[in-house]
Amino acid sequence: MPALDTTPVILSVIVVSADSGPSLRDCVNSVFACTTPLELLLIDNASSDGIPQAIARARENDSRLKVIYNRANLGFGPAINRAAAQARGQVFLILNPDCLLEQAALQRLLDVANTEQKAGLVGAVVCDARGVPDPASYRRDPIMQRALATMFKRNAEGVNVTGQMPDHLVEAEAVSGAVMLMPRRVFEWLNGFDEQYFLHCEDLDFCRRVRDAGWRVLLAGDVRVLHGKGGSSRHRPVFVSYYKHRGMWRWFRKFDPAAHKPHLATMVWLGIWAHFLLKIPGQWRGLMTR
Structure with a gap:
């Protein structure tokens, strides 16, 4: 039996795994290396892959860890919601299983959430192993014109905010779902993630609903978090791409004013699924050459 831990829980870190590979161990170790009560x-x-079970066995005496097993792949948002229902903290940090967390970064995110008025969600700049920021760290709502500009690489305002990544706190329309810190009360007010998304775009949806409810979405540009990106999806790119495109269609129907015009909605639906089909050959070639 784990020893009774009477340390007050300030923070609940939620990590969703789905055949995430060895990087999951590194993620868990980085979280427990932080000194914040969590x-x-x-x-x-x-x-x-057996890795969640191995982590549970290795840390069976650590009362800070709770492993929850789903019998099926429920998707990202539904899994987050189920974990949040069992969480004890007053602040939630949603962290991808291929991210590495450091105490300084965590403390900065907490400070922003505690000091900024109407802070509803705080994100970080996620970077690859070379330290290059992911453009998806700082995003706009993917309304039709922006999505088209991004999809076809047009020289126009796209979903990602272009230019040098901020190195200071800025307000954003959306941040990366790889690192999202929020007060528990905000998560519960919004009833968590929309479970009609399976994978991808649920973070864009959540950011939009945070703003619609009157809170602010903030990007702590001075916080950098290493993110492996795609650790659980490299071996199933078509599966992931399908749900990404399905998520794009759901976001469009919920929030884009163009969805109220039948002819535009039809064009968007055709464009989304044509784009999905066109990407399949390259995804299969990439899979076969690994």
Whole structure:
């Protein structure tokens, strides 16, 4: 039996795994290396790699860890919601299983959430192993014109905010779902993530609903978090791409004014799924050459 831990829980870190590979161990270790009082809820979407079970065995005496096993892959948002229902902290940090968290970064995110008026969600700049920021760290709502500009690489305002990544606190329309810190009350007010998304775009949806409810979405540009990106999806790119495109269609129907015009909605639907089909050959070639 784990020893009774009477340390007050300030923060609940939620990590969703789905055959996330060895990077999951590194993620968990980085979280527990932080000194902030916290708990880690690792919720597993029916992984077959055995790593969540190995982590649970290795830390069976650590009361800060709670591993939740789903019998099927429920998707990202539904898993987050189920973990949040069992969380004890007053602040939630949603962290991808291939991210590495450092105490200084965590403390900065907490400070922003505690000091900024109407802070509803705080994100960080996620970077690859070379330190290059992911453009998806600082985004706009993917309304039709922006999505088209991004999809076809037009020289126009796209979904990602172009230019040098900010190195200071800025207000954003959306941040990366790889690192999202929020007060528990905000998450509960919004009833968590929309479970009609399976994978991708649920973070854009959540950011939009945070803003619609009167809170602010903030990007702590001075916080950099290493993100492996795609650790659980490299071996199933078509599966991931399908749900990404399905998520794009759902976001469009919920929030884009163009969705109220049948002819535009039809064009967007055709464009989304044509884009999905066109990407499949390249995805299969990439998979076969690994």
